[in-house]
Amino acid sequence: MKNIKKYLMIPGPTQVPTEVALASAMPMINHRSKDFKDVLLNITTKMKKFYKTEKGEIFVLTSSGTGGMETAIVNTLSPNDKVLVLSIGNFGERFAKICKSYGLDTETIDFEYGSAIDPKVVDERLSKDKNKEIKAVLMQHNETSTGVVNNIEAVAKVIKKHGALIIVDAVSGLLSADLRMDEWGLDVVVSGSQKAFMVPPGIAFIGISERTWDYIEKSKLPKFYYDLKQYKKFVANGETPWTPAISVCFGLNKAIDMLLEEGIENVIKRHEELRNATRAGVRALDGFKLLAKDECASRAVTSVYPKEGVDAEEFRKIVREKYGVVLAGGQGSLKGKIFRISHLGYIDQLDTIAAFAAIEMALVEMGQKIELGKSISAIQESLLNKVAISSKS
Ligand SMILES: *Cc1c(COP(=O)(O)O)cnc(C)c1O
Numbered sequence: 351m352k353n354i355k356k357y358l359m360i361p362g363p364t365q366v367p368t369e370v371a372l373a374s375a376m377p378m379i380n381h382r383s384k385d386f387k388d389v390l391l392n393i394t395t396k397m398k399k400f401y402k403t404e405k406g407e408i409f410v411l412t413s414s415g416t417g418g419m420e421t422a423i424v425n426t427l428s429p430n431d432k433v434l435v436l437s438i439g440n441f442g443e444r445f446a447k448i449c450k451s452y453g454l455d456t457e458t459i460d461f462e463y464g465s466a467i468d469p470k471v472v473d474e475r476l477s478k479d480k481n482k483e484i485k486a487v488l489m490q491h492n493e494t495s496t497g498v499v500n501n502i503e504a505v506a507k508v509i510k511k512h513g514a515l516i517i518v519d520a521v522s523g524l525l526s527a528d529l530r531m532d533e534w535g536l537d538v539v540v541s542g543s544q545k546a547f548m549v550p551p552g553i554a555f556i557g558i559s560e561r562t563w564d565y566i567e568k569s570k571l572p573k574f575y576y577d578l579k580q581y582k583k584f585v586a587n588g589e590t591p592w593t594p595a596i597s598v599c600f601g602l603n604k605a606i607d608m609l610l611e612e613g614i615e616n617v618i619k620r621h622e623e624l625r626n627a628t629r630a631g632v633r634a635l636d637g638f639k640l641l642a643k644d645e646c647a648s649r650a651v652t653s654v655y656p657k658e659g660v661d662a663e664e665f666r667k668i669v670r671e672k673y674g675v676v677l678a679g680g681q682g683s684l685k686g687k688i689f690r691i692s693h694l695g696y697i698d699q700l701d702t703i704a705a706f707a708a709i710e711m712a713l714v715e716m717g718q719k720i721e722l723g724k725s726i727s728a729i730q731e732s733l734l735n736k737v738a739i740s741s742k743s
Contacts, residue, residue, distance in 0.1 A: 354671075359705050360678040361494050361522055361651040362415075363544040363551050364695030366601070369608065370549055374601035381596060387588025389599050394585070396606045400524060400614065401539060401557045403531040409581045411554045412595045415521035418540035418554030420448050421576040422517050423488075426538065426562060428570035429453050431485045434475065434514070436467045436505070440495035440682040441519060445488045452571050457484075463496050463684070464653075466646035469504040476512040485565075486515040491523025491539075495681040497642045497653040497690060499527050506534045515565055521545055521554075525609065526621045526650040526694055537562045543598055546617070546650070548696040549605050552598035621649035624693035624702055627732040628652045631706045632691075634728035635713075636720065641688055650694040651678070655687065657718070662689050665712060672715075673708035699733055 358365050366374075379385045390410060397408045411418055423445075427433065432455040435446040442458070449456040459475065461467055467489060476484065487509050492499045502518060509516050517538040520529055524539075525546035531539050537559040544551035558566075558578065566578055580591040609617055629652060632638050637657030642648060656662050662679065666689050669675045678690035691705060706725045713720050 354674040357673075357675045357701055357704055357708075359676055359692050359697065359701065361545065361690065361692040361694045362542075364546070364548055364692065365697060365701075366550060367548055367605070367608065367696050370601045370605045373604035374550065374597045376597075376600050378596060381593055382589060386594075386596065386599075389603050390585075390588050390590070390594075392603055393599060393606060396610060397555055397557075399610065400541075400606075401531045402529065402533065403557055403559075406531050406539075406557045406559050407582070407585075409556050409558070409578060409585065410590060410594065410599070411556060411576065411581075412552060412590070412592065412598075413554050413576075414544075414551055415519070415540065415542035415554050416444065416448075417576065418521070418542060418556050419445060419519055421554070421556055421578065422519075422538045422540055423448055423452060423454075424569070424571040424573040424576055425578045426515055426517070426565040426569050427452070427454060427485060428568065430455055432457065432483045434459065434484050434487045436472060436487065436489040436500075437461065438465065438467060438490065438496060438498055438500065439463060439493040440684075441490050441493055441521075443682065445490075445519065449488070464498060464641045464643055466498050466500045466643075467505050469501070469508050472505055473508040473511075476508065476514070479512065482513065484512070484514050486517055488517045489519070491518050491520035491529060492527060492648050492650050494522040494648075494651055495653075495684065497648040497651045498646045499523065499648045499650075500646070502529065502536070503534050506536060510535050515562065522648075522650045522694060525614070525617050526648070528618060531557055531559070535559075537565075543602055546621070546695050547602060547605050547609070549601045550598055552595035553602060618649065621693060623733065624697065624699070625649045625652065627699070627702055627729045628691055628693055630728040630732040631702070631725040634725040635709070641684075651690050651692045653680075653684070653688050653690045656689065660713070660716060660718065662686055665689065665716065668712040668715060669705075669708050673711065675705045675708040677705070703729055 641653035
């Protein structure tokens with residue numbers, strides 16, 4: 351069926367509320383006008399609440415999240431600088447690739463897929479760096495490819511002892527998990543419009559701590575479009591150096607107000623409850639396995655190994671084409687091996703239940719003998735009782 355109703359259950363771009371879509375549909379305005387200045391100031395001022403920063407500054411970039419990651423690197427480092435990437439999946443590997451493309455001396459510590467960064471391992475490595483050669487440490491807040499959330503507070507604590515710049519990709523993490531830029535001493539924090547913010551793709555944000563400006567002054571990596579010194583100059587007048595994605599800014603402005611009305615802690619709790627329900631649903635599907643461990647399970651997305659004999663891609667195709675439920679596939683080395691169910695952004699309880707109803711029906715169609723409704727009732731129970739994540743096997 352061509353015009354089948356879609357349930358977008360991928361971890362970005364996420365579903366967009368009608369209010370946000372309508373705000374994005376407003377006519378264009380001059381990006382060098384008082385009207386746009388008001389929009390930009392509203393975004394940057396309120397974004398500080400999400401970043402939990404008072405001392406830091408937020409800049410709005412017209413790019414996807416990866417552009418924000420690149421902005422973080424090219425503005426703070428110089429050729430041949432040594433950097434340490436803490437990788438727990440595909441986006442960690444992307445950080446390393448960007449660093450290498452700019453000729454940085456890049457060392458990566460890979461942690462097993464499904465686990466989080468171990469702060470002890472980081473501490474051991476940084477303690478050996480007596481001459482302070484490592485200039486920056488880069489990591490993900492939430493790793494979307496495996497569905498794992500890092501304990502940034504604990505990792506940042508050990509990096510602080512060393513003194514390297516702390517660069518965090520919080521594109522899927524911000525608002526799906528707690529993040530405190532000032533309190534945890536994070537220097538550069540990247541996020542984007544198309545994940546928990548429920549806005550179409552096109553805008554990335556970057557938070558910059560006070561001490562990062564020393565690095566920015568000294569940085570010699572090439573840059574033009576992403577030069578933060580230009581952004582700083584223009585933001586004083588409520589402008590961006592280049593034409594911004596004005597429609598996305600309109601939508602973001604609306605979404606920010608909706609999220610602040612809901613309350614930041616409630617937004618995180620909503621993600622957590624759906625995460626718990628989704629994991630309960632997966633556990634009720636015989637033979638299906640969760641990739642991420644309970645203690646570091648992402649509130650944004652759940653990665654699942656299907657039962658043996660069920661091809662992940664064929665299964666996703668049936669769920670998508672017959673029922674309109676769009677699940678994400680695996681990325682990098684997990685391609686074809688797992689599927690991912692998102693609970694990020696504008697996804698609600700009934701979306702999750704609908705997705706599992708489709709999953710069960712597709713399994714029956716693939717010849718699997720399953721008890722219909724088992725995952726649905728596990729989800730309903732979880733949502734009604736707010737069952738703790740590890741209290742049920
Ligand atoms: C989505 C995402 C990004 C950005 O990806 P783009 O496709 O460039 O928007 C970066 N890091 C993480 C952890 C993400 O989930």
